[in-house]
């Protein structure tokens with residue numbers, strides 16, 4: 001039994017990578033086997049999780065472009081139970097290669113299928129755009145987790161994203177579910193933060209996680225040390241929030257095959 005979750009929002013800098021990195025770490029610390037796939041050519045997750053260039057023989061680009069078997073691209077991280085498929089700048093080129101393929105939106109789905117028996121959760125960190133990399137992630141996934149920054153224009157981008165998700169459900173992946181909306185970078189000293197959080201909850205109701213991720217500088221510092229916050233600063237407010245989110249997600253045990 002396995003669940004594939006894409007972490008996506010076409011808006012940049014909303015906390016997708018921070019969420020993918022820390023959620024997958026906390027899930028692994030719960031003694032689950034987790035695979036996190038970096039599907040963003042920026043490679044922020046790859047470096048934030050502490051993978052060095054010399055450890056990377058193959059990454060997601062090689063899977064897309066050269067048909068390298070996914071198993072050969074899986075790298076064990078320093079965290080027991082947590083494995084990663086990495087991304088480098090080359091991945092920008094994969095989007096162009098995919099354009100020339102016939103089954104351009106189902107490539108990642110086929111790659112992930114045989115891995116499902118080995119991992120309880122497979123998380124995909126998406127880039128801040130709606131190109132073929134994101135489409136492949138959404139077609140391969142059971143559900144979508146959407147981080148939303150508690151700032152102006154959050155709702156505008158969110159309604160566009162939900163419309164696109166329904167289109168993908170209609171055309172490519174009828175089982176695609178909205179896993180949940182995660183409020184990120186919440187600043188309790190700023191009334192705008194609370195206002196945005198209230199508005200998002202009013203519209204999306206129970207689909208918004210109870211857990212809110214606070215703005216916490218430790219979350220921004222940790223990737224520079226190649227460590228998730230669970231290891232870098234386990235008692236920080238950011239680490240505690242991601243630990244709470246992990247529990248919320250694990251309690252929702254609608255796991256799919």
Ligand SMILES: Nc1ncnc2c1ncn2[C@@H]1O[C@H](COP(=O)(O)OP(=O)(O)OP(=O)(O)O)[C@@H](O)[C@H]1O
Nearest residue numbers: 012013014015016017018128185214215216219220
């Ligand atoms: N809760 C937080 N508190 C403080 N800083 C944060 C928090 N979450 C993320 N950051 C920082 O904000 C920046 C953007 O976060 P992140 O990279 O996770 O967003 P993203 O949505 O993946 O961005 P992109 O769209 O470029 O991929 C990073 O520098 C990150 O370290």
Ligand SMILES: [Mg+2]
Nearest residue numbers: 016017040044
């Ligand atoms: Mg990112």
